[in-house]
Amino acid sequence: MDYGKKVTASCPATVANLVCGFDILGMALNDPQDEIEMTLSDVPGIRISHTDGYALPSDPAQNVAGAALLDLMKEVQEPVGFDISITKHIKPGSGLGSSAASSAGAVVAANHLLGNRFSSKDLVRFAMAGEKVASGVKHADNITPCIMGGVTLIRSIFPLDIVQLSAPPLFVTVVHPQIEVRTSDARQILRKEVLLKDAIRQWGNIAGLVSGFLQKDYDLIGRSLEDVIIEPVRSMLIPGFDEVKSRSKEAGALGGGISGSGPSIFMLSRESETAIAIEVIMKEVFQSIGIDYKTYVTTLNTTGVKVKSEY
Structure with missing residues (x-):
């Protein structure tokens, strides 16, 4: 474990459903994007702060990024902690994947700090725990394009089956x-x-x-x-x-x-x-x-x- 290592993550907004594809289609956008700063700590637990004015919860279980990290940490054998600072440019409740940006950004950044031990599909699975906190449902149509980029199709949630689609310039x-x-x-x-x-x-x-x-x-x-x-x-x-x-x-x-x-x-x-x-x-x-x-x-x-x- 490289304790003390810090990373920053840029987390894109997403458009889910794409009109007819309710809960199964999504695309990532270049603007706007959230920013996450995360440090790997030898002090177990998750400590969350926000630099924006949205008054989002800092309790990991009530915070979408925290919930996603808690799900990831269940599969990490070593004791580990994360200090995370979130700056949101995607307004919560905008319909542009604000919760997905925090959830996805958190698990991608954590995975990087842990030596990229988890696959993209694993990260989608972890980040869905954050979406459940936000909406009460584990859906992946924002999470998947946020992590993988481009346009994605969620053929199935249980089991998770993701198809990345090519697309023309749009x-x-x-x-x-x-x-x-x-x-x-x-x-x-x-x-x-x-x-x-x-x-x-x-x-x-x-x-x-x-x-x-x-x-x-x-x-x-x-x-x-x-x-x-x-x-x-x-x-x-x-x-x-x-x-x-x-x-x-x-x-x-x-x-x-x-x-x-x-x-x-x-x-x-x-x-x-x-x-x-x-x-x-x-x-x-x-x-x-x-x-x-x-x-x-x-x-x-x-x-x-x-x-x-x-x-």
């Missing part, structure tokens, strides 16, 4: 209305039963979207960015959603929808000029309805969490 425009939609609340309003005709249409869209990524077929990607099950319910929680989506598609967006459980909205574009024009539309919509917002124009992050050793 520009992503995001607006984060400054309202909060809790993931747990957004799950509670979902329908418990789905009509067979809706399920069939959704399966076709998921298969089409995956095929579009693999074949680098922008038109197929655009046609497949349709959700007939989740979005019609959750979009009611997000003022301005319908106008942003319709005007963005008129401006040339391939398509898009709710990022995770919201309230952020994302749109995919083939060219940067289109992505920038969509940002203008998003600003106009939320200025007109009087809701504060933050926007990002970014691209796919293909590396996932990046770790740098300090000494």
